[in-house]
Every structure is written in structure tokens, then in C-alpha cells.
Amino acid sequence: MANKILEKRILRSDLFYFVAEASELAKKAEAGQFVIVRADENGERIPLSLANIDPDRGTISLLVQTIGVTSTKLSTLNVGDEIKDIAGPMGHKTPIEKYGRVILVGGGFGAAPLYPIGRAMKEAGNAVVSITGARSENLLVYEKELGEFSDKVLISTDDGSKGHKGLVTEVLKQEIEENGADLVIAIGPAIMMKFASLTTKPYGVKTLVSLNPIMVDGTGMCGACRVSVGGKTMFGCTDGPDFDGHLVDWDLLMSRQRTYLAEEKKAMEAYTRGSAPSS
Amino acid sequence: MVETKIREYTKEEIKEIRKTRTPIPEQDAVARGKNFEEVALGYTEEQALREANRCMACKKRDCVAGCPVEVPIPEFIQLVKVGDFIGAAKKIKEKNSLPAICGRVCPQENQCESLCTLGKKMEPVAIGRLERFIADYERMHGSGGGENEKPKPTGFKVAVVGSGPAGLTVASDLAKLGHEVTIFEALHKAGGVLVYGIPEFRLPKAIVQSEVDGIESLGVKFDLDSVVGKLYTVDELLERGFDAVFIGSGAGLPMFMNIPGENLNGVYSANEFLTRTNLMKAYLFPEYDTPIKKGKHVAVVGGGNVAMDAARTALRLGAEKVYLVYRRSMEELPARKEEVHHAIEEGIDFKLLNNPVEIIGEDGWVKGIKCVQMELGEPDESGRRRPAAVEGSEFVIDVDTVVMSIGTGSNPIIPNSTPGLDLNKKGYIAADGGGATSKPGVFAGGDIVTGAATVILAAGAGRKAANSIHEYLMSKVKN
Ligand SMILES: Cc1cc2nc3c(=O)[nH]c(=O)nc-3n(C[C@H](O)[C@H](O)[C@H](O)COP(=O)(O)OP(=O)(O)OC[C@H]3O[C@@H](n4cnc5c(N)ncnc54)[C@H](O)[C@@H]3O)c2cc1C
Ligand SMILES: Cc1cc2nc3c(=O)[nH]c(=O)nc-3n(C[C@H](O)[C@H](O)[C@H](O)COP(=O)(O)OP(=O)(O)OC[C@H]3O[C@@H](n4cnc5c(N)ncnc54)[C@H](O)[C@@H]3O)c2cc1C
Ligand code: FES
Numbered sequence: 001m002a003n004k005i006l007e008k009r010i011l012r013s014d015l016f017y018f019v020a021e022a023s024e025l026a027k028k029a030e031a032g033q034f035v036i037v038r039a040d041e042n043g044e045r046i047p048l049s050l051a052n053i054d055p056d057r058g059t060i061s062l063l064v065q066t067i068g069v070t071s072t073k074l075s076t077l078n079v080g081d082e083i084k085d086i087a088g089p090m091g092h093k094t095p096i097e098k099y100g101r102v103i104l105v106g107g108g109f110g111a112a113p114l115y116p117i118g119r120a121m122k123e124a125g126n127a128v129v130s131i132t133g134a135r136s137e138n139l140l141v142y143e144k145e146l147g148e149f150s151d152k153v154l155i156s157t158d159d160g161s162k163g164h165k166g167l168v169t170e171v172l173k174q175e176i177e178e179n180g181a182d183l184v185i186a187i188g189p190a191i192m193m194k195f196a197s198l199t200t201k202p203y204g205v206k207t208l209v210s211l212n213p214i215m216v217d218g219t220g221m222c223g224a225c226r227v228s229v230g231g232k233t234m235f236g237c238t239d240g241p242d243f244d245g246h247l248v249d250w251d252l253l254m255s256r257q258r259t260y261l262a263e264e265k266k267a268m269e270a271y272t273r274g275s276a277p278s279s
Numbered sequence: 280m281v282e283t284k285i286r287e288y289t290k291e292e293i294k295e296i297r298k299t300r301t302p303i304p305e306q307d308a309v310a311r312g313k314n315f316e317e318v319a320l321g322y323t324e325e326q327a328l329r330e331a332n333r334c335m336a337c338k339k340r341d342c343v344a345g346c347p348v349e350v351p352i353p354e355f356i357q358l359v360k361v362g363d364f365i366g367a368a369k370k371i372k373e374k375n376s377l378p379a380i381c382g383r384v385c386p387q388e389n390q391c392e393s394l395c396t397l398g399k400k401m402e403p404v405a406i407g408r409l410e411r412f413i414a415d416y417e418r419m420h421g422s423g424g425g426e427n428e429k430p431k432p433t434g435f436k437v438a439v440v441g442s443g444p445a446g447l448t449v450a451s452d453l454a455k456l457g458h459e460v461t462i463f464e465a466l467h468k469a470g471g472v473l474v475y476g477i478p479e480f481r482l483p484k485a486i487v488q489s490e491v492d493g494i495e496s497l498g499v500k501f502d503l504d505s506v507v508g509k510l511y512t513v514d515e516l517l518e519r520g521f522d523a524v525f526i527g528s529g530a531g532l533p534m535f536m537n538i539p540g541e542n543l544n545g546v547y548s549a550n551e552f553l554t555r556t557n558l559m560k561a562y563l564f565p566e567y568d569t570p571i572k573k574g575k576h577v578a579v580v581g582g583g584n585v586a587m588d589a590a591r592t593a594l595r596l597g598a599e600k601v602y603l604v605y606r607r608s609m610e611e612l613p614a615r616k617e618e619v620h621h622a623i624e625e626g627i628d629f630k631l632l633n634n635p636v637e638i639i640g641e642d643g644w645v646k647g648i649k650c651v652q653m654e655l656g657e658p659d660e661s662g663r664r665r666p667a668a669v670e671g672s673e674f675v676i677d678v679d680t681v682v683m684s685i686g687t688g689s690n691p692i693i694p695n696s697t698p699g700l701d702l703n704k705k706g707y708i709a710a711d712g713g714g715a716t717s718k719p720g721v722f723a724g725g726d727i728v729t730g731a732a733t734v735i736l737a738a739g740a741g742r743k744a745a746n747s748i749h750e751y752l753m754s755k756v757k758n
Contacts, residue, residue: 028510038467044559044568045467069568085467087504216559216569219465219506220690221531222551226542233535233542238692252542255643259544263570270565 003083006059011141015109016064016075017051022086023058031116032094032210032242035060036218038085039073046070047215047237049187050089051112060086063112068264069271090218091241094208096120100182103175104130104146105168105196110188111142113210117185122149129154129179131171137162168192169199181205186245190254197245207245211236213256228252285362286325288332300402301330308624312594315479315562318621319383322412324364331359333397334404341394342406348739350374352391352406359409368417371410376448376742379418379486380473381735382411384584386615390735418489429498430457435752438463438521440507440693443471444734445527445725447494448741449748454497456749461521463505468558471529473734475558476550478588480595481618484557508696513721522755523720523748526708527741530726532688536580540638541683545572545645549581549589549684556592571596574680578602578648580635581684582611587618589682590627601627602676606634606653606666630676634668638681647675687731697721705730714744715751722748 007019025035034049052061066075077083094117102121106114111132122128130146133156140155140162147153155163156171164171169192172184176199184207186196193209200207213225213236225236228249234240288296304320305311311318322330334356342352350371358367371378387393387407395403435458439446442464450460468474470487495501507513507528516524533548535541552571555561559569577593579586582605593601603622605612608631612619623629632653639647652672655664689706701709701717707730714722724740726732 024505024510042560042567085504087465087467087506089509090506216551216554217466219509219531219692221465221533222554223533223535223548224551228542233537252643256542256544258643259572260570263564263572267565267568267570 003086005077005079005081008079014066015141018062019059020083022060025088026053026055026058026060029053029089030093031120032113033089033091035086035088037083039070040084044070045216047218049113051115053116063109065109069267090237094242096124098125102126102128103181103184105172105186106132107188107192113187115145119149127151131168133168169195172196173199176203194250201246208242209245210241211243213253286328293332296329297333298401300405301326303408312625315595317483318480321415322408327359327409327412330405330409331356335397337396339396342391345391345394347735348374364413364416367413376451377444377490377738378410379414382407382414383482385735388616430455433457435522436520438516438524441527441529442469443527443529443737445737445741448738449525449745450499451494451497452742452745454499461500461502463502463507465506467503469501475554478557478592508692513697517720522752525744526723526727527725528693528727530687530689530731532690534686534688535683538637540640543638543640543645544643545679546638546681549585549682552589552682562596572680573597576600576678577680578604578676578678579682579684580604583613584615584618586684587614587622589684591622591625594625602630603627604630604633604635604650608632611663645679645681647677648681649673649675713747715747
């Protein structure tokens, strides 16, 4: 089995960056696609974006935010361990072409797919502006990485400890007003993508979002990932993950994401009990 | 080999036993509604001998004609009669490589058993139960060896896409002919619908696993987590040194009704509902990580095997009330009779001649399903009477979970990534009787060609394709 972890970096207490061996995947995958991962034999299948793809080295990178059992299980893996299953690349790649001025907006693990997408956009001849935010400066991640290809990186923090004091959407609005944009790509929590889309709508700037519905197989077999876009039901995994943010039914997405809140809480309690050192 | 004491039946006794088929021991209906263990427990040796002795070994052999792969039924039953269970297993396997599975899930009442000569006057011979007995006997006692001699390698490599009954059969047949076979499977476990769809209580996963292990022991490689069309295209497989490709990717695309409310929380496709439960083992949550909503009042929409499985799964997950909403009547129910019978025994409430028109929600969650009553009119193309809505007959059933089980279609991943592969009107791969497609070196069979069908038809298509692939490869040698 492949899937061996070659590097692990802890970016924040709840954000882990892994580089894993996956030579076939690395040959095939493109910016914007994702993989389905299982941490162990009893594990759930969860989708994770490709945070980097290195065909020469035969590796892919994943950025994992720990919020529940699977992401926590993954965070305990170390260099040399194997990720039980990695399947992909799933979904369509982000359409990379020369748009002109492209603004990337990312929060939390949303920065993961933005990295390969932004790099490809830059290589395609676009001017790239990245906007990222956090509650406070010490929680900011990926600023340096986004800087590798961005013409500028704009920051916002809730407490004003760095950059603009407030929300990324305010920075986005200001940037569009001052310098214009031909394409906005927003990736992160649904609520952020919703407000980024609402922000760009009055300006008529095309806005791509990468939707994160609950998934199982990731291949179009189950329909768990149903989203509504422009009034049509689509499968997040095979029709997406990128969609036109102005057409997405955000309330439906957020409602469906909450389907298993009670079960997830129970699972986390069981997991914490099970993995606690016995005394 | 295990000695079996043969009970010889006198003429009078045979006359008597022919009247009724030997019942198969089953778990009690109330108890089994609360567990995922197999419902039917299988014949004992005595029971199998009794049932085998009901067979008249008639000259007509109509049963064989009723079997899509023409298992030599009278011959294997004859071997059961004399206690040669291993011989009987070999006899079946001449035609059917998955008897433990087919004995459990084939719709025998529409196939072999429907044509049984005895069945014209009395109950037909329980051919499926005998097949199951023989396959289980062989699995438990070993095959006596002999057939697993390593064939001479041909040097040809074949890629098989999908590990359902079609893919498994192709792989095993080709491996036995000396070809090097790799199965590419999208999921993390091999078996196709047999592992993700059909529930444990009808087909224990250990049985599927033992078939998979057997095929692995023939030297077949399993490349799991490999989505063909994504990780490798069919053309890339051919470029990478595979001399032929077999596509057995099934009909796994779930359909919805496109009625209001279908995206509410608590509405599942049968595929999702069953995959969470079977493949991901959500019934053992939180020991297994994947959750499922355990509905109290569940409506399953549809009338096929899949709908029966979903309804009976909902019951076992703890539902107090499970409705099966089907737009035609009992007569048209396409599910296996045994499953319908089991579902009724277990207390599933059949809402026949009803069709959902809306799923009613509250705060994003299912609260009810609005149905309209149907009446049957003239027969349609399928020969079944066409249902039509009775105006003004709408009513609401209070439920918190809805499972849509109205059929599946062709997944577009492979068609879209394979130029030169012709499809039929419905989007399935066009293939001839031997599985050859419009693309040289590319064969296909099973549900991806026929649309959702049966295990035995998929396995049969696999066998035919293995023969054509073998011929195709051997013709390459001569050139
Ligand atoms: C296309 C796509 C790309 C994603 N990329 C990343 C990424 O790069 N990094 C990252 O950290 N996260 C990513 N996510 C989200 C990630 O899949 C969820 O955070 C993860 O499934 C949570 O699992 P858990 O067991 O740790 O938490 P849980 O406690 O099980 O769930 C927490 C929340 O995560 C969501 N979730 C749970 N199970 C699933 C599932 N099977 N599929 C999707 N969402 C689920 C639900 O909204 C849930 O409320 C992505 C999601 C999608 C759909
Ligand atoms: C719930 C349920 C109950 C059923 N009950 C019965 C029954 O009682 N009796 C009966 O005879 N039949 C029954 N059937 C039908 C029967 O299971 C199918 O007809 C049969 O499994 C079809 O076999 P197959 O090999 O063509 O495809 P499948 O069994 O569907 O297997 C296809 C495999 O290919 C994989 N795959 C798909 N796309 C790709 C890709 N791009 N790359 C790699 N792998 C891929 C899938 O993951 C899957 O594992 C039932 C079906 C269901 C869903
Ligand atoms: S995740 Fe199953 S269809 Fe999209």
C-alpha cells in the first residue's frame, strides 16, 4: 500500500498539513480536485481538497482541520504512517484560463485548494490577489504560501491584530471597488462563501465557490452530496465541486451539512473516551 | 472428505415428500427485525437430501433453460441425492462461479423454479436452496482441491473495471486461463452491489469476501480506491500494457423523482441508505465512524429488491413503522417473492397503488410524504398495467425519513472519459453478446450494459466476455 505520510506540519492547533506518497494520483490530479480519505478500517469516507500536487515527487498534500472524529484521527498520524485509503482525484478541476484579475478568498482549510488554483491562475497569466482572514493574527495560516504566487495578499482579522479589522468580505468589497476583478474564487466555510458571493453579486463579478456538502463515495453513486444550483439539483462530487456562487442555494447547503450534528457529537465523545489513556 | 450418511427414500416416501418443498429454517420474524444476521439459515444435510429427492430428474430439463447461465441443475441435484456434495459444487461451478451468492439472491421463482416440471403439479424443487446448501458445504469443508492447478501464463494482461459479480467472474475465468488480471475498483472494498447494496441479513459479507479471497488466490490483483476515468482512463490502461479492458462498472447512479422536498434532511437515495449501512457499517455506529439517521417512521418509495432491502434495513435500524410506497399493485412488485414475503412477515406496511407527489418538511427536515392514490389502466410497453393518479386523492403519511428507491442509471464517469465508446439511448455501454464494444480491446458486461438487472445476468455476462476476451487475446498470438 502506498499513501505513506512523508511530511507533517502543524500549522495551528487545529490545522495539519500532510504530504503523502500517491504517485498515480499526483500524475493525474489537477487544481480544484479533491480526494476521499479514510483514516482507518472503521473509518468514514471524507472529502479533502488537494492542497498541493507534485507529480515529480509523486506526492499530494492535504490540509486537515480537526473538527470531528475522522479529521482528529488523521491528525494523530505521523510521518511514516499510512493513510488507510486515498481515492481520487474526484470532481472537476477548476477551469484555469486567462481571466485578467483573479481574487482568491480563503478561510481555514479553504486555503488548501486555493494554493494550487492560485498558482495555476498565475501561470496562466492572471494577476492574482489573495484575501485571507482569521479571528486573530496568531490564528492566521497560509499567508506566506499564498504570497508565493499572489501579486498581493490582503489580510483581515476580527480583532484587528493584523490587516483590516473585520471580515474578509469587507476587504473583498474594497478590493473590487478600488481595482476591479474579472473572477473571484471563494473557498472555505459555507457561510463565508455565501457572503463572498453576496458581496460580488452587485458588481456582476463571476464568482466560483467550491462546495463542501457531506459526501460518501465521491463518485456519483449515492447522492448524499446533493446541492441546488440555479434551481437544479446537482451532485457536489461529480458536477462540482466548483459552482457559480451566485446561483447556489446556500441555506440548503448549510442545512444539509448539519444532518448529523447529533451523531457527530456522540461519535466524538465515544472517540475521546476510547482514545483517552486508561488510568 | 467428509462421509455423508445417505438416507435412501422409498418410492412411497418420495411420493409423499414431493407434495411440499422442504422448508428452510429461518430466524423468527420478530427477533430478526432487530438484528442484521442472516434471515434464512440454510438446509441441513438431511433437509438437502430430502429436497433433492423431490427432483424427478425428468427428461425435459426445463429448469436449465430457465437459468440465465444454464447451470446443469438435474445433474447437480442427482449428485446431492447420492451425497456427493463436493461433486455437486463442481458441477454448478462449470456454469456459475458464484453459487453461494446466487443461491441466496437469484429470483429463482422467475427462472429455474418457474419451469420445474414438478412445479406444474406441486411445489417446484427448491433449486436455489439446494444451490446455497452445496456452496456453503463446499466453503466449510473445502473443495477437495484439484481444480486450482496454476495455468500456464499467457503473458497477456487484462484490466477489469469494477468488482461486482460481472467483474469478479471475468477476472476469475481469465485468471484460470493464464491471463494476468488486475481489478480496478472505485470503492475501498471489492464486491460491488454485493457489498455496498445487498444487506448482511440477506447476503453475509463474509460470503462475498470468501469469493473475493478465492479470486485473489488465483493471482488476480485488486487495485482498490481506483476510479477508472479519474485515476486512469480506459485508454491509459490500454497504453500501460493491458491488452484488453473489461468494464463492469454497474448501474450505480441513483435516480430521484424530482418532486418538491427531495433535498430535505432525512431524504436518502437507496444507494446512500444502503451504502452507509452495509459498506460503512453505520448500524454499528459509533464503533464504525459513519452515521446514519435512524428514522422512527420511514417511507421507502419503490417496489424492487432494492426497496425491500431499504425497508427491512430501516426496520433493523430501529424504525417503529416502515411504509413501502409503490405505485402499482402487489402483482407488479418486481422484487423477489421471498423478500416480499419476508418484508410482510416483518411488519413492513405496504402502501400499494400510491405515488409520492411531495415531501413535506419543517425546518429543513422531513415531516411527511404526500402521496396520491393510483389506479391501473392499460398495459404499457413493459406489459405491466400503467398506473394513473386518482384526482383529489392526496393524503399525507407522517414520516421522518424517506428512502428513494426508484431505480438507478448509468454513471457518466467512464463514458465521458472514453472516446470511441458507443452508448445506447439510455446511456449504457453498447456491447454485443460477447461483451465486445465499439472500441477495440474494450469489453463490457453486467448492469453497465443491460441497466440494473440481476447478479446471475451480470455473472453470466462476465463469463461470456471472458470467453470473447480470451479469443481476442489468442487471435493476437497468431498474428
Ligand atoms: C469537496 C470538499 C473538499 C474539502 N476539503 C477539505 C480540506 O481540504 N480540508 C479540510 O479540513 N476539510 C475539507 N472538507 C471538509 C471535510 O470533509 C470535513 O471537515 C470532514 O468530513 C469532517 O469530518 P470529521 O469526522 O472530522 O467531523 P464530523 O464531526 O464528522 O463532521 C463535522 C462537520 O463536517 C462535515 N462533514 C462530516 N462528514 C462529512 C463527509 N463525509 N463529507 C463532507 N463533509 C462532512 C459536516 O458538515 C459536519 O457537520 C472538504 C469537504 C468537501 C466536500
Ligand atoms: C440493494 C440491491 C439489491 C439487489 N438485490 C438483488 C437480488 O436479490 N438478486 C439479484 O439477482 N440481483 C439483485 N440486485 C441487482 C444486482 O446486485 C446487480 O444487478 C449486480 O450486482 C450487477 O453487477 P455488476 O457487476 O454489473 O455491477 P455492480 O455490482 O454494480 O458492481 C460495479 C462495481 O464497479 C465499481 N465501479 C463503478 N464505476 C467505477 C469506475 N469508474 N472505476 C472503478 N470501479 C467502478 C463500483 O464501485 C462497483 O463496485 C440488487 C441490487 C441492489 C442495489
Ligand atoms: S458523494 Fe455520493 S454521489 Fe456525491
